[in-house]
Amino acid sequence: MTIKDEVLLKVDDIYMAFGGVQALMGVSFEVKKGEIFSIIGPNGAGKTVLLNCINGIYYPQRGHIYFDGKEITKLKPYQRAKLGISRTFQKIELFKGATVLDNIRLGRHIHLKTGLLSGSIYLGKTAKEEIVNRDFIEREIIDLLEIAHIRDKVVGMLPYGLQKRVELARALALNPKIILLDEPLAGLNLEEVEDMARFILDINEEKRWQTTCILVEHDMGVVMDISHRVLALNFGEKIAEGTPDEIQNNPRVIKAYLGEAEDLYVTRR
Amino acid sequence: MSHGDNLKTIQLTKDLTIPKLFLQSAKKFWDKKVAMREKEYGIWIPITWKQYYENVKKIALGMVSLGLERGDKVAMIGDNRPEALWAEMAAMCVGAIGVWLFQDSLIDEVQYIINHSDAKMMVGEGQEEVDKYLVIKDKCPKLVKMIWDDEKGMRNYNDPSLISLKELMKIGESLDQKEPKLFEEMVMKGKADDVCLLFYTSGTTSLPKGALLTHYNMLSMGRNLMRVDQYYETDDFVSYLPFAWIGEQMMSISCGIQAGFTLNFPEEPETAQENIREIGPHMMFAPPRIYEQMVRNIQVKYLDSTWLKRKAYEFAMKIGYNIADLKFAKKHIPWYLNILKYIAYLCVHKKLKDHLGLSRIRYTYTGGAAMGPDHFRFFHAIGVNLKQIYGQTEIAGISVLHRDGDIKFDTVGKPIPETEIRITSDGEIISKSPSVFVGYYKMPDETAKALRDGWLYSGDTGFIDADGHLVVFDRTKDVMELSDGTKFAPQYLETRLKFSPFIKDVWAIGDRRPYVTCVICIDYNVVGKWADDRNITYSSYQELSQKPEVYELVKKEIMKVNKDLPQVARIRRFINLYKEFDPDDDELTRTRKLRRAFVEDRYKDIVKGLYCQEDHVHMDTTITYEDGRIAKIKTDLRIMDVPN
Numbered sequence: 001m002t003i004k005d006e007v008l009l010k011v012d013d014i015y016m017a018f019g020g021v022q023a024l025m026g027v028s029f030e031v032k033k034g035e036i037f038s039i040i041g042p043n044g045a046g047k048t049v050l051l052n053c054i055n056g057i058y059y060p061q062r063g064h065i066y067f068d069g070k071e072i073t074k075l076k077p078y079q080r081a082k083l084g085i086s087r088t089f090q091k092i093e094l095f096k097g098a099t100v101l102d103n104i105r106l107g108r109h110i111h112l113k114t115g116l117l118s119g120s121i122y123l124g125k126t127a128k129e130e131i132v133n134r135d136f137i138e139r140e141i142i143d144l145l146e147i148a149h150i151r152d153k154v155v156g157m158l159p160y161g162l163q164k165r166v167e168l169a170r171a172l173a174l175n176p177k178i179i180l181l182d183e184p185l186a187g188l189n190l191e192e193v194e195d196m197a198r199f200i201l202d203i204n205e206e207k208r209w210q211t212t213c214i215l216v217e218h219d220m221g222v223v224m225d226i227s228h229r230v231l232a233l234n235f236g237e238k239i240a241e242g243t244p245d246e247i248q249n250n251p252r253v254i255k256a257y258l259g260e261a262e263d264l265y266v267t268r269r
Numbered sequence: 270m271s272h273g274d275n276l277k278t279i280q281l282t283k284d285l286t287i288p289k290l291f292l293q294s295a296k297k298f299w300d301k302k303v304a305m306r307e308k309e310y311g312i313w314i315p316i317t318w319k320q321y322y323e324n325v326k327k328i329a330l331g332m333v334s335l336g337l338e339r340g341d342k343v344a345m346i347g348d349n350r351p352e353a354l355w356a357e358m359a360a361m362c363v364g365a366i367g368v369w370l371f372q373d374s375l376i377d378e379v380q381y382i383i384n385h386s387d388a389k390m391m392v393g394e395g396q397e398e399v400d401k402y403l404v405i406k407d408k409c410p411k412l413v414k415m416i417w418d419d420e421k422g423m424r425n426y427n428d429p430s431l432i433s434l435k436e437l438m439k440i441g442e443s444l445d446q447k448e449p450k451l452f453e454e455m456v457m458k459g460k461a462d463d464v465c466l467l468f469y470t471s472g473t474t475s476l477p478k479g480a481l482l483t484h485y486n487m488l489s490m491g492r493n494l495m496r497v498d499q500y501y502e503t504d505d506f507v508s509y510l511p512f513a514w515i516g517e518q519m520m521s522i523s524c525g526i527q528a529g530f531t532l533n534f535p536e537e538p539e540t541a542q543e544n545i546r547e548i549g550p551h552m553m554f555a556p557p558r559i560y561e562q563m564v565r566n567i568q569v570k571y572l573d574s575t576w577l578k579r580k581a582y583e584f585a586m587k588i589g590y591n592i593a594d595l596k597f598a599k600k601h602i603p604w605y606l607n608i609l610k611y612i613a614y615l616c617v618h619k620k621l622k623d624h625l626g627l628s629r630i631r632y633t634y635t636g637g638a639a640m641g642p643d644h645f646r647f648f649h650a651i652g653v654n655l656k657q658i659y660g661q662t663e664i665a666g667i668s669v670l671h672r673d674g675d676i677k678f679d680t681v682g683k684p685i686p687e688t689e690i691r692i693t694s695d696g697e698i699i700s701k702s703p704s705v706f707v708g709y710y711k712m713p714d715e716t717a718k719a720l721r722d723g724w725l726y727s728g729d730t731g732f733i734d735a736d737g738h739l740v741v742f743d744r745t746k747d748v749m750e751l752s753d754g755t756k757f758a759p760q761y762l763e764t765r766l767k768f769s770p771f772i773k774d775v776w777a778i779g780d781r782r783p784y785v786t787c788v789i790c791i792d793y794n795v796v797g798k799w800a801d802d803r804n805i806t807y808s809s810y811q812e813l814s815q816k817p818e819v820y821e822l823v824k825k826e827i828m829k830v831n832k833d834l835p836q837v838a839r840i841r842r843f844i845n846l847y848k849e850f851d852p853d854d855d856e857l858t859r860t861r862k863l864r865r866a867f868v869e870d871r872y873k874d875i876v877k878g879l880y881c882q883e884d885h886v887h888m889d890t891t892i893t894y895e896d897g898r899i900a901k902i903k904t905d906l907r908i909m910d911v912p913n
Contacts (some may be wrong), residue, residue, distance in 0.1 A: 138310035144421070149539035151311065198422070205424060 003034040003228060007066075008178055008212050009054065014063030016049055016236075023049040024060070025236040031178070031212060036204050038215040038223045040247075041233035042256065047216045048090060050233070051180050054214070055087050056080045068177065081110055084177030088167045088184060090216075096156030100166050103155055104141060107173030108133050140208065141169050145199055161192040168199065178212045179203065185219045197222045224248060232256070279527055281492055286459035286484040288362040290526050295322035298529065302502070307351050308536035308544055316351055324351075324438070326452045328359035331441030332390065333451070335414050335432070339364035339458070342386045342467060344412075346370040346379070346401075347394030349508045350534050352418045352434060354521060356392040357512070361465050361484075362456050365389075368467045368479075369513035371859040373852070375893070378477075380405040386467050386479055386710065387411050392434075395419030399426060406430065461485040467710055468515060470662045479710035480662045490665040490704040491523030493685040497670060498632050504530035504551040505629075509541040514860055516554050516637065519666035545626035552632040557640035558861050560633075560655070561767055563625050564647050568770040569795050585617035589650030596649065597676060618651045627653050634658045636667065636681075638862050641764030645678040657681045659741055663725055665704040669739050680738035690739055696730040698741065749780040757785060757838045762830070763863075769826040770795050774850045776863055777840070778876055784841045786879040788872065789823055790814075790849045796822070811904060814845040820909050827911050836913070842879050844886065844908050846872075853893055875906065884908050 009031040016024040023046045031037045039047050052058045054065060056077035065073045072080055086107075094103050111133065112119075114126045122130075142148055145165050150158060155166055164184060171179055181200065185193050203209045217223050223230060224244040232240040232247060234256040240247055247253055279290065298304070298318040305316045316324075337343065343360040345367060347353050357367045368386045370379055372394075379401050383391065388411065391402055395417055402415040417423065418434035445452065465484045469477040506525065510517045521532055530551075535544035545553075571582055588609045595602050602610075622628045633648070636658035648655040659681035660667030669690060671682035684690045688702035705725045708716035719726050730748070731741040742748055742758070750756050759777035762785065766775045774790035793810050796819060800807055807813040823845060831839040850856040856868050869876065871890070878886035886906045891899050 135310070138312075143310060146537070148311070148536050149543070202422065207424070 003032050006033045007031070008033045008068060009214075010064075010066040011050075011054065012064045012066070014050075014053060014060035014065065016046075016053060016058060016060050023236050024053070026063070027233070027236070027238050028063075029231050029238065029241060031214060033212055034204070034210060035228045036200065036213045036215060036226055038217060038227040038230045039233060040217070040220070040223060040230060040253075044235075045233040046236040047233055048182055049236075051087065051182055051214070051216060055085060055180055078110075081174060084174070085180070086171040086174040086176035086178070087180035088164075088171050088182060090182040090186065092160075092163050092167055094155045094163060094167055094170070097154060099152055099154055100147060100158075100169075101137070101142075101151045103166055104137050104169045104173050105133070107170035108137060110174060136175075137173060141172050144202060144206075145169050145172075146195075161188050164188065164192075164196065165199070168196075172203065172209075172211075176211060178214065180214045180216075182216050183218065184215070185217055185222060193219065193222065197226055201226055279492075281461075281485070281488055283461045283485070285461055285488065286361070286456075286463065287465055287487060287522060287526060288358065288456045288459055290488070291325070291358055291362070292322070292453065292456055294318065294526060294529055298502075302529070303531050305351050305354070305532040305534065306548075307534040308540070308547075311536075313533075313547070321351075321355070324355045325358045325362060326445065327438035327441035328355055328434070329362040329441065329455070330444040330452055331437035331439075332359060332363055332365070333455070334440045334444050335390070335437070337363050337365055337390060341365045341390075342368050342388040344368040344370060344383055344386065344388035344391045345393075345512070346372060346374070346391070346398050348372055348538055349510075349512060349517075350394065350418075353392070353394070353512060354508075354532070356416070356434075357522075361459075362452065364455060364459055364463065366464050366467050366481075368469070369511075369518075370469075371511050371513045374859070375853060376401055376404055380408055382469055382477065382479075383409045383412055386469075390414045390416065392416045392418075396422040396426075399423065399431060402431075403428060459484065461488070464707060466518070468518075468662050469513070478712055478715055481707040481710055482662075482665050483707060486665040486704045486706060487518070487523045488527065489687065489702070490519060490667070491527050493687050493702070493704070494519070494667060494670070495524060495528060496686045497672065498552070500524055500528040500530055500552060502529040504528070505533055505548050506530055506552060507533045507535065507541075507545050507548050507550045507626075509535050509538070509545070510555060510559075511859070514556075514637075515660075515662045515666050516556070516634075520552070520554050523666060542626070546624065547626075549626060549629040551629055552634075553627075553630060554634040554636070554658075556637040556860060557635050557644065557764070558638075560635055560640065560644055560648065564644055564768070565770045565792065565795065567621060567625075569798070572770070573798075581616055585613035586650055588613040589618065589652070590646060593646055593649035596674075597646075597678065599675075614652065621651050622653065625653075630654070632656065634667075634670070636660060637860055639760040639764050640678075641761075641768055642678045643765065643768035649676070659739060661725075661727060663706045663719060663727075664700060664702060665706065668700050668702060668704070675736075677734075677736070677738055680734060680736075680740050682739065683737055684739070690733070691724075692732055693726075696732065696742075698727045698729045698731045698739070699724040700727065701725065751779055751785070751837065752781050752783050753837075755837045759785075759865075762787070762834075762838070762840065765830045765833075766827065769829070771799065771822060771826055774863070776850070776865070776868055778869075778879065782880055785838060786842045786844075787827075787840050788844050788846050788868075788875060788879075790846050791819060791823065793849070810849070811847040811902070814847055815904075815907060817907075820845060820907060824909055824911055831911065831913065839913055840911055841913065842908055842910050844875055844879060844906055846875075847888065847902065847904050847906060848892065851892075878906075878908055 007030045011029050013026050013028050014024055015026060041047050053060045056075060064071055067083055114129055118126045142151055147165055150162060155163060184196055200213060203211050204213055227244055230244055230247040232253045239252045239256055240250045295318045300317045300319040302318055303315040304318040304321040306313045343365050345353060345356055360367050368388055370382055391412060393399060399417050406412055415431050416434055416437055461484050463484060464481045466482045468480045468482055470480055506520055508521050525532055533548045535541040592602055592606055592610055630653060633653055633655045656671035658667045659669040668688045669681050669684050690700050693699055701724050729741050731739055734740055749759055762777040763775040766772050771792055772789055773792040776788040777785060779785035791814050796813060800813060805816055805818055827840050827843060852859050857863060875886050888904050888906055890902050893899055
């Protein structure tokens with residue numbers, strides 16, 4: 001999709017410490033509308049902490065976060081979700097005992113307008129609303145992510161690769177403006193990696209979605225292939241930001257990250 | 270709705286074509302009847318005959334606008350979906366000839382068939398097919414257009430020779446407004462002896478050959494089949510096997526258009542089994558592997574269930590087998606067995622049939638390859654009317670079939686009406702019927718070999734037994750002799766072994782050798798589950814197949830089969846292959862028949878190992894992925910002796 005000049009998310013000089021450990025030290029960056037923006041860095045660099053700050057699980061001790069021109073630094077996670085920030089987790093956080101469809105519907109919950117009372121009677125407006133939302137889920141999400149064959153299966157029984165896909169489906173059900181993907185490719189086999197990369201591109205490029213993505217990922221091949229811009233973190237500090245080419249050739253990044261850990265990332269390719 | 274009405278009013282004349290019949294049926298049923306259903310977005314969406322007619326009309330006229338003419342070829346590739354059938358019917362309406370490709374064909378195969386058939390247009394489902402087209406289009410000079418219908422992932426494709434089905438239909442619509450009579454005029458030009466399909470056969474030995482089939486071939490085949498087994502307009506049929514397989518054409522086109530039953534298309538190939546259960550079709554035609562898979566599913570669930578359920582199943586199966594055997598022997602079934610049968614039906618068989626999607630089934634057919642007696646008995650034991658059929662692409666589908674109540678599982682039954690079957694002095698099966706094809710496309714030598722004085726030479730051997738049933742031996746080249754001259758049928762051994770849920774594929778070896786051996790492909794899911802339950806760790810098919818415990822397991826399964834075999838035909842040694850046989854590696858045909866000559870050559874090291882004293886074989890081979898990538902495999906395989 002065409003990237004607009006409009007800034008969708010702005011992180012301004014945020015600090016986050018856990019006791020004596022400085023997880024983030026003055027990180028700033030801007031994500032433009034329509035981008036796939038990747039965050040890379042060695043283990044413990046602060047990538048997930050950064051996502052948690054954007055998403056509202058942590059509140060940064062200093063600095064500000066703006067979303068769509070509005071400050072969200074102090075908002076609660078559900079308030080941010082309402083604004084259109086959605087995410088997936090590094091370790092799958094699904095309701096294991098519920099079906100795929102129910103998990104996805106939970107992600108849609110924020111868009112349900114009818115109240116508890118009419119919901120419990122399930123008449124008129126509620127039923128209509130349910131049909132509209134079900135239609136959205138089936139048409140836009142289940143079909144897109146190719147999970148029709150498991151829609152009635154219990155999540156806990158599914159293989160890991162499919163669970164990852166269900167998590168993405170739930171995040172999409174929110175119909176987000178921005179989606180935070182925390183290591184969506186970790187633990188997948190080659191074929192699943194290719195599928196997932198394609199889904200991310202679909203979500204980003206397909207006219208229907210055109211969703212901005214922030215991607216935290218270790219698979220350098222995919223990151224460099226699909227990202228528009230990349231941010232490199234090391235020990236809570238931003239060490240570089242730029243296009244994939246710039247990052248790949250940045251000596252600080254190579255030293256901090258790619259160089260020493262090369263073996264780790266070569267294994268899958 | 271009156272049953273079978275449609276059939277009686279149709280006269281097969283030299284003027285009748287499939288599109289004319291389509292027009293008749295469409296106008297008769299119009300919006301009163303559902304022609305097909307497709308499951309989309311979790312819901313079965315009906316398509317009436319009116320919609321069917323209009324869509325075909327638009328596509329046909331769109332194709333004409335793009336330059337399609339009578340006698341041109343249109344190649345089609347993709348999963349089973351209404352659009353595929355519309356495109357095929359549209360091509361036939363124009364007077365063009367349809368060519369079907371298997372959905373999972375490799376690029377080389379696609380290129381060969383497109384070039385050999387001189388296809389002018391290609392109709393594919395979506396991105397995957399378009400990608401194949403883009404790779405081959407420069408090497409296929411006659412191919413000018415590719416039509417696709419699934420938008421997913423197609424946003425960045427701007428090749429001018431690509432066109433979406435929607436756009437094509439729009440072009441067709443505007444042509445229809447200009448010349449409203451054109452479509453029906455085109456249809457009316459057709460004659461029964463015009464070629465309508467160019468069907469590539471999956472040769473077990475050589476390059477695919479293109480069989481030319483006329484409208485009359487197709488329609489007479491369907492008609493004669495339905496003289497044996499009646500289909501009604503109220504019936505449901507699920508179309509999920511490749512359209513590039515003649516069996517699917519026979520049901521969806523030859524019979525479908527005459528009987529007017531409803532075709533149902535599954536949501537995705539992965540959901541087919543579930544969707545079949547939702548529809549509960551009245552008839553089903555599938556190659557043995559589908560039935561083998563059903564049996565395997567049941568056996569696995571049986572192993573997995575509770576004591577009480579296992580006992581109930583064993584009890585019900587015992588009754589079922591008793592009754593099935595009496596029926597096969599055409600003996601009277603005593604009253605008490607009938608009562609027990611009803612109990613077994615209520616407790617077990619009813620549920621089993623429901624889970625397999627067979628609760629409404631009237632006829633199930635199997636053909637295309639040999640099916641073991643164990644599988645056959647199994648289905649009759651649970652009360653499913655499974656019948657063997659025999660036929661080939663060159664006779665537009667089938668020519669021989671079991672009659673109800675006259676089933677012998679070692680035969681394929683009796684010829685359908687208007688069909689004559691004879692055995693030559695060499696034992697070759699030859700047949701004559703109105704459905705025998707015109708010839709192979711651009712292969713006069715092959716045609717002369719297959720067609721002599723109106724008789725179709727099948728290359729199969731067999732004989733006609735005392736009851737008038739045809740018995741088909743394995744393909745001529747597959748009847749084997751041990752070095753001491755004893756004959757044995759490898760396919761028989763293979764089908765017997767495949768009754769074990771743990772074994773997916775088998776290749777029995779022994780031709781001109783001292784004893785019989787086999788190569789086993791374990792079923793990854795079933796054996797994997799078995800290993801999980803026993804805390805045996807593994808990370809891949811390759812590793813699992815070589816586990817000593819798995820070897821012991823397979824050995825036991827082989828010993829079970831060996832027990833019922835004469836001493837000479839028993840399997841003495843076996844090896845577990847490190848992968849499954851795969852059509853992509855040319856080991857199987859697209860219809861999953863084993864290509865013996867090929868595997869013999871490819872695995873000559875294994876064969877050598879099986880006939881010497883060693884207990885290991887070193888393997889060094891390559892495998893091909895569907896996108897053309899190649900991977901090398903190096904491994905040591907164990908050989909195990911089976912005690913006799």
